[in-house]
Amino acid sequence: MEDTRTFRDGDVSPGCSEFQEDRSNSSDPSCVSMKSDWSMDKLLRFQGRPISTDLSDRSVSEPSWVSMQSDRSMGKNQSNLREDTHHLRDSQLDQSRFKSNLLKKFEHLYEGTGTQGNPTLLNEIYTELYITESESGEINNEHEVRQIETQSRRAATEDTAIKCNDIFRPLPGQDKAIRTVLTMGVAGIGKTVSVQKLILDWAEGKKNQDVQLIFPLPFREINLIKHKTLSLSDLLHLFFPETKKMEISSDEYKVLFIFDGLDECRLSLDFKSKVKLCNISQSASVDLLLMNLIVGNLLPSALIWITSRPAAVDLVPSECVHRVTEVRGFNDPQKEEYFRKRIGDQSLADRIISHLKSSRSLYIMCHIPVFCWISAAVLEKMLSRAENGEIPKTLTQMYTHFLILQTNIKHEKDYEKTVKDEDMILKLGKLAFEQLAKGNLIFYEEDLRECGIDETEAAVYSGFCTQIFREEAGLYQGKVFCFVHLSIQEHLAALYAHVSFTKNYINVFDQTKQSIFTKVLKQMKYNSISHLHKRAVDEALRSKNGHLDLFLRFLLGLSLEFNQTLLRELLTQTGSCSYNKEETVEFIKQKIRENHTSERSINMFHCLNELGDDSLIQEIQDYLRSGQIGETKLSSSQWSALVYVLLTSEQKMDDINLKQFIGAQNTADEVLQKLLPVIKESRSVQLSYCGVTDEGCAALASALRSNPSHLRELDLIGNKLGASGVKLLSYLLKDTHCTLETLWLSDCGVTDEGCAAVASALRSNPSHVRGLSLSGNKLGVSGVKLLSDLLKDPCCKLETLRLKDCEVTDEGCAALASALRSNPSHLRDLNLSVNKLGASGVKLLSDLLKDPRCKLETLWLYNCGVTDEGCAALASALRSNPSHLRKLDPSGNKLGVLGVKLISGLLKDPRCKLEKL
Template sequence: MDDTHTFRDGDSSPGFSRDSQLVQSRFKSDLLKKFQCLYEGTAKQGNPTLLNEIYTELYITESKSGEINNEHEVRQIETQSRRAATEDTPIKCSDIFRPLPGQDKPIRTVLTKGVAGIGKTVSVQKFIVDWAEGKENQDIQLIFPLPFREINLKKDKTLSLSDLLHVFFPETKEMEISSDEHKVLFIFDGLDECRLSLNFKSKVKLCDISAPASVDELLVNLIVGNLLPSSLIWITSRPAAADLVPAECVHRVTEVRGFNDPQKEEYFRKRISDQSLANTIITHLKSSRSLHIMCHIPVFCWISATVLEEMLSEAERGEIPKSLTQMYTHFLIIQTNSKHEKDYKKRVKDEDMILKLGKLAFQQLVKGNLIFYEEDLSECGIDVTEASVYSGLCTQIFREELGLYQGKVFCFVHLSIQEHLAALYAHIYFTYKNRNVFDKTKQGFFSKIVYQKTDFSSFELHQRAVDEALQSKNGHLDLFLRFLLGFSLESNQTLLRVLLTQTGRCSYNKERTVQLITQKIREINSPERSINLFHCLNELGDDSLMKEIQHYLTSGEIRKTKLSSSQWSALVYVLLTSEQKMDVFELKHFIGAQNTADEVLQKLLPVVKESRSVQLGDCGVTEEGCAALTSALRSNPSHLRELDLSENKVGDSGVKQLSDLLQDPHCKLEKLWLWDCGVTEEGCAALTSVLRSNPSHLRELNLYGNNLRDSDVKPLSDLKEDPHYKLEKLWF
């Protein structure tokens, strides 16, 4: 082995030979060429823009462990939209391997999670570009980006890690990489797309990078640190797949939360050169809460910019989109029109292609797939060359420069586009064939068999779709349902006729569907579960229930009114989607003669979880209410800063529940008021034990008015005097 080609681990300025320096320089140059341009929405097509010209810093924070999150990703975005401006410490993309102040352990493996389209891959791209340009992380000698969608194509191969790198990065043939002499970074982008059997319990241990093994064994040994233990590992994933890598193998979990409100505006001002037009677009998006929330997703910002820039910069072209259905349908029209500007031979009608894509979208959505292959397209009658023409809708991912000729991978630009096309397919399936897309039939939509129309109503389709969406554990049909109901509006049907000549005609009974959804809201026990149904009402243009609640709020009659279950759900929806941040929640504003404090608290827990200061003083909260409160707060312990339970008889049982919450390392509660709460020596001891064993962020603790002796509180007083603890104020 020639030592002149060896990089010494930990040496930020390795003593390369001249040949080695040339190899590394060429390697950096190649990566820069590959990653310096951003193709918004597509992988290879579209107008390339230099990444650094449009890149907007994303909101990235340290997260809890990489536990699985099965909520629909739009639900997660709606939750995160209320947290993006919190006091959580943001982490710059370039700093993900650098410990935060107070952290002294080295970070080798980072798992970055975030919903589809939130900016994970662009963050990877930015990291690589900054490194290749010599701006950041120059202690790293080599970066190997290995997206899972490309590694999948090697899943049945047996080869060594060295061989694998030679396939993806031919330049490495000129390097000698030993197991402990390089500081390199491996980036595995898209864990959720992994088709390998990552068995972390496998007893196969590989320490030699020249030893042949299956690709999944290579990756597992690399991640756990058997292979190249001095290397850094960066894995990105959607939340639903975040637990595929065991927590003990990960040193830091970060979360990409997309754009906060200032970053949204920054993006549009960078993306649109006409600043007056950019301001108009920003103002319009702010006028629709549902659209503004979605702008936390960078891909949705791109979709909105594409639609609104064209509509607002030209002559009057109809109603400016105010709902998701309108926005995505306009986007579909624009992408179809842009296809006509390309030089290609038209071999398929637009509407046939759109419906075939819709069938693909629906079939894969039901299966839970975002990534699909040629056989999936063929099953829907789609020719690969035809699909590539629709660059804004169906993206062909084919990394020819990496020498991967074995197959092609396809995906829609974003999950929401797949859901929109799936809903369009269901809508046309009904209007054109008078059939329910959820009925399992042997013959598909494009069968030449002529179906005899049945007496099937639009209401039955809506009813079935609502039931299917509510039965889903992870809500994967929620956005599909919004789009499907949105298509029932005549204004959206008129818009569709721009795309499709044979959409069919049907009479939708909007009032009956609204009644159905309202009834479902009434029946659902969880206010959180009903949030999507209110978005459905918004797509249908019905806001009567929300206006009713808003009237109660503004008039002050909320405490005098006995709310129905649907009205409670509407209240939660109004409070959570209000433009005003629910920073302070005061329970007394919602308690009337008709409801107990525990009942009201239980109904409004989704709002409580998103509040930074929770004021429950003198409201009649009992141990039962305190137990429900702390259980809810455990799901989001890092948000709450102040909790006032004064003059409620929560007793020692409630205090023990709160002690468990304080024990969570992610809890950032700073002020806890338990004045006159029935706390005894037992409850005080529980608090002392937690604060002593797990120093928390608690700075103020009020135990005044409880039956406590000086000896009961002395251990807490001692903590207050100890500089190792943050407790500054103690009342008793």
């Protein structure tokens, strides 16, 4: 039968993809199996004619009039059949050749190198990356190293990990089809390697064999043809010549397009354009082709995978994306696994891991696979040969050693002697700085020419400096250049800025053509490198996305004597300027005092750490050790220091109790305002009986809206939030990205109005909250009825509901019981203590307990006016359905002798599972 997979409105037909479900054990035929090309029971379309690949029994399904055709007609049909069979075989040969070519291209990992050097088989070195489904595609404007520092804390959390081969497979409980996936992650975190792994496993016949063709189209290569006008068919033939004989159409092949590096895209992707392309033979500009393909106008059945750094994810509208995933790099066990695979000598690998763990800043950076490679290259050489000098303990030391290592490799290669290290480093440094200022990670020949690097020099640099700067020959004939990693670009940019100032008295932030007289004046003005440092600090703080943060850390680190000594191995003359380190340190501390946001101050503390000054940090650590921090009036700089200490602590801060910081000197609202960066990264925030007001609640809600997918538990018990505070939290609960699972609002002054806001929010987004406590609030009948309506929602997953002392009457109890009878299987814990339920209320609850679908495990009925009559109803219900309840609290009620006997009789039942009475 003909394959009728179609995709309407951008959806994927479910059940036809190994990406979506494993069909290997199904009795139904799989849609396509590349492992058994000759047995595909599928119509392929060649030259516009459908033919069946099942040639064994065509007569069964043919109409009777076929037998009445003339022998001549039959001969013609047989001729067509032979022709179609040839087409089928040719198509399979083309696909086989296509797979073989991709296998050759992707089976090796050129770790830190271009296509030169000794490649490593990907399967030998590949370490599984930590990839999760992101609840939010929102852009994080922090510098990427800052993101890494926070992500490294999340790597051990409870988020469900996704393997790169499964990114199109819905998670358990998800029934949506997935056509387009956007995978984000910082530079060097492993996005491209994940792409490579998926392609390799497919080409080797291991995974995703229901996909017949995979087209990897990196944006850095598409940029080379951005001015061309061509059809999608032409574009594929250009990049993949072996597809020229294939007729790529939505009803013939299931294909996957991979667009790697959206952040490197230099096309104008206008998703508001009304130009609609529906035929792959229609010619248009490359940006229109890509836009129509991503939207689903072209090849709506095609799967799309886009990778990007976080800052560029908004180039594709969220409505065009069915899933957002995030590559978070290596978690701690994966870091160690990488080094043990990378370093053959396991004893040496242990020493390297131990050294990296001794430096918090270095170990955090090992979250990035590329930094693991850099560290392994440097430390393997230094530790195995017992070289002189201090083993790198800071980022600047590590990268400077790496640069020295690479220039030494250049000497060993015996490349052209005319190329001086100094000229090469400074020219590459200029390119690095100017492109960093523009936000570019990849460069083309015109970019190099602007920095004085001609075609010959580019070839030489990329030839012997392959682990720093490389030229990539893509699928399409064109030259693309890049630094191996953004951090290498930032280090070279800092080195260029440092040498330009100390040697030529040029401030890279203020470069203009200068006369000799101007240079003399500047030489007099720039007599101290502190001048450059102050300007760089100001520029970094002004940056909206912190793109100069790591550059600044490198620039400051290069001024230290230790790194100056290392630089002399690279540069014959670095110049000389007076330098008063304390002047720079004091300037940075002043900026911390002036800066009112702790988040922007975090990098300033990293800078102080790079300069070896930890005085502010020591003060805070002393306060923390004494346990008196809540009684100490902290200055703004001390608050910033506290945020830095908490965020960079080796101790996991997933569960933060803010009580320790609240005291006579620091109010709850002030603590909330100051520690918002920490709260954003916490899984559980404890604020019970802390004196939080609606003002603090507003700050809390604002912070959680900016990062709604991380927090799981929020405890605000015993705080007078007021109606406005509760409403603000309700807005948070409505956010579809919010994944809060437990919300404790006992004794918070929540009225029926506040209860209405909470219930309304949870009705609009009901599936995430598992625990809700509103005990000690005067909800009234209307509030309880609103909660009951919520419980009826089949999407509601509430497992714990605490309504102790909430003025629940028999009427409210009736509403609750009715709701739970209609949706009884999810609630596990119900607390109705200190409410006047009356006999009718208890009977209604008893009827609920009889329901075999009821899964209630804990029932609190303390001081609820339960009599022996009510007790009899409870006992009767539990005798008929005794296996689910684990805890029962009927204390504070006048049960009488009869009631106690009834309960005792229940305990004799061997099916009874009560554990606490």
